Amino acid sequence: MPELTIIIPVYNEAENLLRVEKALVEYRAIATKTTAFLFVNDGSTDKSEKLISEICEHNIDFHFISFTKNYGLSAALKAGFDWVESPLLGYIDSDLQTTPEDFNLLLEYIDEYDLVTGVRTGRKDDFVKNVSSKVANGIRRLFTQDGMQDTGCPLKVIKTDYAKRIPMFNGLHRFLPAMILLQKGHVHQIPVRHFPRIGGEAKFGVWNRIFGPLSACFAYLWMRRNYIRFEVKKNS
Template sequence: MTVPVTRHPSTGPKTPETTRALGPVDLSVVVPVYDEAASLPELYRELCEALQPLQLRSELIFVDDGSTDGSTAILQELFTGDPRVQVIEFRRNFGKSAALAAGFRAARGRWIVTLDADLQDDPHEIPRLLEALEQADLVSGWKTPRRDPWTKRFPSWVFNWLVRLLTGVHLHDVNCGLKAYRAEVVREIPLYGELHRFIPILAHARGFRVVELPVAHRPRRYGRSKYGPTRFARGLFDLLTVLFLIQYSPRPLHLFGWFGLAALGIGTTINAYLSVQWFLGHPIGHRPLLTLGVLLMTIGAQFFLTGLLAELITHSAPRQDYSIRQHWRHDDDG
C-alpha cells in the first residue's frame, strides 16, 4: 500500500537544541496521541527538558490516532516551531498498536522510546531508560506505585499474573507505555490488533534481552481514560494470539496438524474395524460408529488444510492496519 506523505520545510526557529534533529538521529521518541489536547503543551515542554541534557540528536514523533478534540492543531503548531518534531495523522482512530507501528516505521534513531501522551508517564525517566538499555535490547517500565483507581489496578494485576504464568516472562507491568528499545527490536516485532500490550513478550520470544525498570507514575490530570470494561476481555484474546505467535507462528501446521493427525488416526481405526466387520458378513450401514469414523476422517483432513492455509498466510506480505492522511516531517537539510 502506498502511503501518502506530505513534507513541509521547517519554518520555526532553530535553537542549538532543536538543530540536533537535523542529520543522523540517535534517539526517536514515539508518542501515540488520541484526544489529549489539554496535556500536549506540557508534555512537549517536559520532553524538551528531559532531552536537553542528553546531548543526543533526537526527534519527537507524535502519531495522531484520529483525534477530534483539537490535538491535531496543537501538533501542527509544535511541528512548525521545532524541526525535531514529526506528526503522523491517521484518517480515523485505528488503535494504539497501529499508532506505534506507524511511529516505529518513521523512526530513524538507534534508540527508540515510547510513552503515553496523558502525562501519566514521566518524560524525565528517559535518561534512566537509556542507561538501562546499555545492558539490554528492550527496557520495559514498571509503574510503581501505580496512580490509578483500583478498578484499573486489579484487572491489570490479574492480567499481568496470567501473562507471567502462561509465557514465562516475569514482568510486573507488561503494558506500561514507557519503554525503550534498540531499533532492531521494533523492526522485527509485528504490530496489529492490540499486540502493543505484548511487545516485551514477542521480543523475548525472538531472543532479545528484555529487562524491567521501576518508573514513576502520575495520576491522570486531563481528559479521561480511553480504556473501558472490555479491555480485560480483549487482553485475554490477545494473550491467546501471542501464545500462538510465540509457539506456532513460524509453523502453524504443527499446531493444526496434531489435531488433524489425532482425528484422522481415530477415524481411520474405526473405519478399518468396520471394514473387517463388513468382510466378515456383518452389516455396518446402520451403525452410528460408521458415521463417527467418516466424520473424524473429514475433520482430520480439514485440520490439515487449515494448517496449510495458515502456512500460506504466515509467509504472505506484511499487513498494515492503518491509513495515514498526512505525514509532516522536516527535510534533513533543514
C-alpha cells in the same frame, strides 16, 4: 540522525498536549542521547491534530503522523516503528502519567539489553484501574512466561532493529517484551515514577484492559508457535 526517537501516540489528548510539549522540550535539554520526537495522531476528533501540527512547526526534531481515523494503540506504535530511523526508539503515553525524564534511567541499560521497560511504582490510578491492571498483567504473565511485572507501563526503550521485526496486530502492544524474547533478545525492567492523570480521559476500561488482553493472549500463543526465526550462515 538522532540516537533516539520517542514515539508519542495521541488520541483525543488536546487538554494535555501543551504540557506534553513542555515536558518533551525540557527532557531534550537533559537527555543522555540526541533525541527526536514523533507524535502519532490516532484519528483524534478533538483539537489534537491542530495542536500537534503547531508544536511540530516551532520545535526542531518534532514530527508527526496523522491517521485518517482511529486505528488503536497497536497501529499507532506500528506506524512509529516503521517511521523511525534512529538506532533506538522510545515510547511514552500522551497522558503524562509517566515522565520523559525517566527515559534516562532506561537508557542506562539499553547497551546491555534490547528492550528496557519501566515498572510503575506508587500507582496513582483509582482502585478499579489498579485491580484490572494487575489482573491483566497476571493473565499475560501466565501465557507469555516473560517475567514482566508491568507490561502495560507506557515507558519503554527498544533497539529499533528489534522493534521493526515485531509482527504487530491489534492488542500486541501489551506483549512487546514477549515479542523481543521471541527474537532471542534480552529485556530488563526498572522502577519508574507514576503520576495522576491531570487532563483528558482514560481510553481503556475494565473490558479492554482485561478481556481484550485475554483474547490477544491466544493470538500471541499462535504466533509463538509459528514465529519465523533464522540465521544466515553465508552470503555472496
